[in-house]
Every structure is written in structure tokens, then in C-alpha cells.
Amino acid sequence: MAAEVQPLQPLRLAAGPAPTTPDQRYWARFSSQLQIPSHHSNPITSITTPQIVPSSSLPSQNALDTFAVTSGSLLQIFSSRTRKPLKNITRFDAGNTARSAHIRRDGRVVVAGSDSGLIQVFDTSSRAVLKTWRERKQPVWVTRWRQNGPLTDLMSCGDDQGVRLWDLTEEKSVREFWGHGDYVRAGEWMTSAGGSDAAMIASGSYDKTVRLWDARVGEGKSRGNVMTFAMAAPVEAVLPMPMGTTLLASADSTVAVLDLVAARPLELLRNHQKTVTSLALASHGSRVLTGGLDGHVKVFETTSWKVVAGSKYRSPILSLGMMAEGSAQEDKHLLVGMQSGVLSIKTRLSGQQKAQAKEKEKEMQALVEGRIEEYDMKKSSRRRKKGKMWERNMRGKDYTGEGADIVIDGNARGRLNNLKHHAPWEKALRQGMYEKALDIVLENNNRQAQLTLLTALKHRSALRTALKGRDEVTLLPIIKWLIRAINDPRCAKLTTDIGCLVLDLYSEHMGQSPEVDHAIRVLHERVRKNVELSQQAWSTLGMIEMLGAGG
Template identity: 50%
Template sequence: MATEVVPLQPVKTATGPSPLTPDQIYWSQFSSQAHLSSPGGSAVTHISSPLEYPAVPYISASASISSAANQATFAITTGPRIILHSTSSRQPTRTLSRLPPGATAYSGSIRRDGRVLAAGSDSGLIQVYDVGSRAILKTWHEHRQPVWVTKWHPSDLTSLMSCSDDATVRLWDLPSETAVRSWRGHADYARSGSWLEGGRAVMSGSYDGMVKIWDPRVDSRSGYSDTDKAVLTFKMPGPVEAVLPMPGGTSVVASAENKIAVLDLVAGRPMQVLSNHQKTVSALALASKGKRVLSGGLDGHVKVFDSETWNVVAGFKYQSPVLSLSVVADTASKDTPDKHLVVGLQSGVLSVRTRLSGAQKVAAREKKQEMAALAEGKIEEYDNKKKRKQRGKGWEKRLRGKEFKGEDVDIIIDGNPLGNSRKLQPWERLAHKGMYSKALDVVFEPKNPSKAETLTLLTHLVHSSALRTALSHRTARDLQPILRWLVRAISDPRYIKLTVDVALIVLDLYSEHFGDDLVADADEGGPGSEDMREVRRLIERLHNGVRRGCDVAMQAVRVEGMVGLLGVEG
């Protein structure tokens, strides 16, 4: 039976040696990645966890905190739903969706004990849910426009703050029916906010370009109005998308457009302004016990900053704009190191990167050795070496087909099952029979193919040294589909090596037929003049495409040189 033609694996060139910093090594350990799609493909606009800094220190300090089973969740807000995920398996465990029909949820914030969750909505409602029963515990109606922020107090289990498009910032107490404080100092949408460390004050960011600090302890008797006076105000260069309190309570971080400002609350001025993103910075988070600050932007980048030097020490790239992010800590560790990097994308995908612990690394290594022994037929020798007990019935099926979740994720590449190979395509059968020219004609038929089939056959012909044979002895009409493909593909850097190989052979075989005599004959209406004119036009288009590609390559080299002189990190 003829061997099936399959697409070749892309060749990856090795990168040159480069020294790795401790931060690069640390963040590269977040290697176990899961991509989870939200229902309906709605954007993931918010991520909340009781195990993210600065909530973590209060977990061990309070006797009222529930068991780790209740804490081991994080909540994502997407469309009309708030979905809770397990921190061990990373899979959804339950969904809260009790909004009015057509409403959208915002900022589902899970309380530090993991039992209660609050969320705003585009209708202005704030609802508080019992996570266990999904029952609505409280509903507040005071906001008149969408509520983009709800945040629980870091230590008080009944206090909550909110920010809304009605330009107000409000404080709530769970037993009360109305807001206990309301500030109206913003002139535009208030779409970001948080408690300062310890919950002594509230910060908010607005589309009026202001970051304001509000102190609930200050009232009108102290000379301040309860409705509009902030104790501290910072002017930002554009609409404020995200704010983040820093450890120590003396500084905060805020993002506006593509800039991140580090604001000193004591001096009342910016300490640093960072411009490391190309597009709007939409999310901020703390990691490594507050020693690292993460930022996510609409350019699809997540960058990690050292909170002392404010240099970028690591980064990640995603295929869609980043709307939300959070770093979830590890409850099993005494110093609460980072366990999950959770990123919500505009495409509706939730990306969860997990850092494997020491024990998990050992388990993954042993699993890899066991699979290698099975593949080599040395599983009994492996069992004797490890002094394993005799395996029960069905062990091989369980070993091969087990579905791994959470930290112990294996990458499994499924091939065609034995005895169930797919049917060969006509061009594949012709290629196996050595009829390369006919196989190429079939692939280039207008009714046919897919780009993948064309690339597969051409790659097969190159590796079989049969490309020249397939391209030989063609008329002007037979040559046109190949030239059209070259014109389309020559500008794509992914296929540049393949297109150059094909183009060089075509020019080598037929360049003598593109001479002045034949061109003149075509212009005078000689035999095959229409086909020859078309070939001439395609050759000119191919020539122009190559020139454009060379110009782009030269510009890229110049830009790379200029960036190198500036010392800018990629």
C-alpha cells in the first residue's frame, strides 16, 4: 500500500545563546497552559480571586475565613455570566447568571472567604450572590448607569465599594438597603477603582483623566463635602482604565491610554511614567507578594515590572487584546508564591498558565519516563527498576488515554488511528505513482484546493527532488496557475523558501521562452498570443512582488539597526 502523504512539520531554527535572568527563569516556569472558551464567545472582562495579592495576607490573619476548599476558586466575568473555576483543575465549577434578560455583568468580585460574590451590570444593578446556593442575597438600585467596578473590603466581610458610569463612587454595607457613602467628584465615567491597602481609603479612576483618593473618615464637619471632594487628585494623560494599590499604602499605579503612572500619595506627584505598551493598558495586577506588577494591554502583551526599578523583567504575548488579568497564589505554600497567571481576552478565551511546584515537576518527569519506557517496549524493566507493583487490568489504556487536567497536563498529539486511515486524495494517489505533473495540475485546479494541499504537495516534491520534473514541458496555459500562485504567495514570509524554490525552477526552465522574439510574436497576434501575454503579465507582477518584498526587508533591517542602537527590548 502506498505511503500516505502528510504535511511536513515546520522547521524551527534554533535561537542563539542568551543569558536568562532570574525573573525570566521564574516566569518561564508558567509553562502548563490551558485555553478555555467562554460561553457564546463573550469577552472575559474581569477576573477575581480571594487568593490574589493583596487579599492573601488577610486570609491567614482572620479566624473567620472558610476552609481552603471554599477559597480554591477564581471567578471570571463574561457576558451575562460569572463563572467560577477551580484552582486545582482550572475547570469551571459553577455559573451565576441571575441578571435580567439581555443584561451584561461587570466586575464579578468574589469575597475573600469564597462564599459571597458581588457583581455590577449594565443596567446599574449591584447584586450579591451566595456562591453555594446561587441565591441573590442583596440587590441595590441606586446607580443609574452601568456599574463597572465592585470590590470587597480587604478585611471587613460586609463592606463593598462600586464605581459607575454615572460618575459616582459609592460605599455599601451588606445589611443596609442604601449606600452608606457617595462621592460625585468625577466629571465622566468612573470605570476603575479599588481599596487602598488596609481598606482605610478608596481610589477611583475616571474617563475625565483623574485618579482620586477618597477617605470615608472625612466628612463635611472637617470642611469637606460628602458629595464631591477627594482628599487627593492626580491628573492623567487620558481616560483612566485601571488602578492598583501598592503594598505599604504610600503609592498607587494607574493606567491611561498606553501609559502607566506610579503615583506617590505622600508627595502627591507621579514617581514614574512607563510607556512600554503600544496600545491602551486595560488591566493591572500584583504578583510575587507585591514585588512585581503585571500589566495587560490591547496590544496583546502582558508585561512584568520590577516594582523597585520599574524595568520590564518578563512578558507574554497573546493572540487577542488583553482585557483582564490576575495572579492567583498557592495556598499550599507558606510564602504564598504565584500559582496561576489568569488572563482574559477580548476573543472570549481565558488563558490560565500554571507554575508547577517541585513535587509536580517530579511527577511530570516520572510520567515522561514512564511513557518513554512504554513506547520503547521496556515497561516491565521500568517497573522493576522503580519497584512498582504489578499493574492491574487495563493499565495501558488508562496510561495512554488518561485525560489530564490542572497542573499535570500532558501534550498529546493524535495521529490517524490504526486501521482507520483517511482516504487518499486524487493528487496524493498520482504523486505516489510518480505522476508528478498531473498531481500538480489537480492541485492547481480552480475548483479544488485548499492552500494546505498545495503547500503539502509542493513540499513533498521538493523533498523528493521531483519539483523540476513536475514543472517541465508545460505550455503557456499550463504555466499560468503556477505563476498566479507564485504572485499570491511570494509576499508571505511563511512560504518564502518554498516560493523561491518554485520560482527559480520556473525561470530556469522557461526564461528562454520569455525573450523579445516570442513577446513580439505574442503582441502581433501569433499562435497562443493571448496565453503568452497573460504569462508575460504574470511574470511582471511576480517581478514587482519580489521588488516590494526586498524593499520591505531592507526597511526591516534598518529599523532593527535603529532599535538596536537605542537598546530597546523587544
């Protein structure tokens, strides 16, 4: 009985470097963008999102599902589920700008400052004013509830050069920190390792310093300042890392990574072209987002502090935040507030959510165009076809061996004994017509088939037979294939063997065809560049090995 003729197994090259990194693909999924213009196109001065800290006092679900936005004299509380405003609060002095609204971790109250020096606390349900402080007349740029500890504690920073602690039950500030020599435009509560509350505050000022304040240190004009970092420019934003040992501070176009244990800078991130105005945490603290007046949002990983992704916006960025959702608190909404008064909300959708959103968009389009009945009929037809297809696939299935560990199908002998089901180039290969087989795959431009055939010819010692005796018309496709394939290091050995054979067979005929001569010159240039790159790579590897040996 004749042996069964099996088709050649397609050659699969090792996976090369991906054109995009996992981080780039992850952040590219924030694509469902919603742009919300502010009233009177006022700049979006602040976006504050829930801060998740590792402690027993986690934010309520109500607080986790909402974030606060300020623009002009308007404070808005948004729902992260609907991406729409739940409440609009306008109870600020006429002509004053609201700044830095922050929702308490129980979700019941929100605090905000303004340019008149007014600090107000509102009920998030009724929008009623619960508390008002008017100690100062200068603008208040930062208000933050304490993330751990009493629910009544909060802090503020402003243009009066001071940092203040407040108690919701008191009529005046309960503690003041002085030491900055200019406007204080940035401030955040610090947490220590494990999420415990150390009652410490980090503040950044236009006097080019970042200071740490400890409420446990005794009273006095300059008491409480436990650490000071000098910066190269006015400080616009500060961001404590979750473990409490690292602090980020932006000054001009640079972001400094400050080590609070060693009291020195760890890194200086110089990836923006203009002032960095805002900082935010993402991915459970493993990524940091930066936004600047250059309109760029950049994503840094927190191990080597390298940029792993980024995006460009049409207007300078004044504020940004990341909203997480679900029990695992996965990144869900990327929030960006711009000078143009536009609030951008980009949402990361799952595969099923994307399909549902696309189908919903089609349905709405049909409704607008008056084709909703036609759309419904097509949708019903697709469902019926899907059901019939499933029935056809299931019809005649034999499940008698379903419970067996091994099922051996019978060999349909003779079905593959001829070349009827093989590709044309494979039929020519089986019949020993190597030159014809090579011409077919080069004409079809199927890269996998080309590599499979050329490898098979090499293993059969038939490459020379397939390449010899060609004229300029049939030789040019081979040289052009070499020009394309020579840059792929995964098939360098194969392209080298074929190139050497072509030169061995046709070098004495060079100069007779301008087209072939030009193709050979292009191939020579490609080879030269690849050799240079290879030499540079080896030199770099040698330097890395020396550094490793020295360490």
C-alpha cells in the first residue's frame, strides 16, 4: 500500500519583538472618550478622586463611585458609573473661582476652597452649607480630608503662605504651620507603611521648597517642619506614594522623586516640555500619571521610573485623576481637566463592553435615521441564523466516546494519497519542479509559504537547483525577497545561505542588467547597515557585561 502523502508543516518563526508594549496596549484601551465642556468655558481647576489607602477605614461605596470637579465658581460631583454630574454646587462668592473640592471618605460631605479665602463644607445630598471658615482673605488652593483618623479632620493650603489644620466642630483652625516664604499651591496628607496615619502633611510652595509637617511636634511659629527639600523652581504639585517613604513633587517641567528615609532625591523625571501641573496614582500605586501645560499625560512605572505610555490632548492640562472600580479596584476612568474648559473622561472597556457599546451605537444611529424597524429585523435574522448554524454543527455528532480517555479516529487512507488538496507550490515541490515551486511562492507573496519552501529546499540540498539558470526577470524576485528578509534576525542564516548562492551563481553576469545591478546595490547597503547594527549591539553587550562584572 502506498504511503500517505502529508502536507508540509508551515514554518513558524520565533516571536519577534512586539511593536507595542503591554503598557502601551493597556493604556490604549482607555478609548471610550467623553468630553464635557464647562459652563462659560472656565478652566477645570481641579479633579479629586477617592484615595485608597491600606487601612481598616476604607471609603464608602458612595465615595468610591464619585469624584469632584471645580471650574469657575462651580463645584460638580460626578458619578463614575454614568459619567454624568450628580450635583452642581454654586454657593461661592460672586466672581470667585472654586478650587480643590474633596469628598470625604464616607461620601456624605465635600469641602472646597475659593479665591476669596473662603472654605466651605457641603452636604453632598442636599447641597446645604454645613460649615464656613473665613480666617484669611487670600486664595485657598488645597483642601483635603484626612484619609485616616477622625472624619472631622481636614487641612488647607493657600496664598497666605500657611498650612492649616481644621476640625469640623471648631470655628477656627486648630493648628497652623508657617515656614514657607511664598504661595503654597500644593499639599497632601501623608501615610506611613501599612496605611497608618502619621498626621503628617507634605506641602509645596512657590518659594521652591517642599516641606513635611508633623502635627505631633510642639507649637510655635516654625515648629512642625520636620523635613525640607530645595527645588529648582516653584512647586506645582506633590504626591505621596502609598508606602509613605517616597514623595513626588513637580517643579517647572521636572518631577522629583524624593526619598523621605534618606532625605534625598532618588530620580529627576524630565519628560515634559512645559510645567507639570498635576500628579496622580494608578494601578494600585505601580504607575504614576503626570499632566502638563504641554498637553501631554505621561505614565511612569515606579520601579525604574521610565515612561511606559502617554497621550496628547489639545489643550494645556491643569488637573488629572484616575478612578478605579470593582472589588479589585482596577483602573477604569482616566480624568483630565484642561485650560480650554473641557473635562475629558476616557474609559477602559472590556471586550464584551466594547461589543455592547458598538451595538448600542448602531441601534441609536438607526433610531436617529428612522431605520429602527429594519435594524430590529436584521438583529432578529442574525439570531435565527446563529441558532440554525449551531444546529447544523451539532447534527450528526457522535458522542459515544465522550467518556473515554482516548479516542482514535480511523485513518482515511487514500484521501491524501494524491496532491489534490495541496497548494500549487507544494505540488510542484513533490514532483521535483523546484524552480517552478519557488516562482509560485514568490509571486503569491505569502511570507510563511516562502520560508517553508526555502527551508524545505535547503534541507533537500535543492536550493542551487531552484536558483540556477535564471534570467533577469526570474532572478529579480529572489533578490527583492532577500532585500525584504535580510532585516529579520530570525531568518538570518537562511537569507545568508541564499544570498551567497545567488552571488556564486550570478556574480560573473553582473553589469549586464541595470535592474539586477541596482537590486544588488540595495541588498549590499542593507547588509552593510545590518553588520553595523550587529557590531554596535555586541559593543553594547560588552559594556553591559563589564558593568555587571564591576558591580
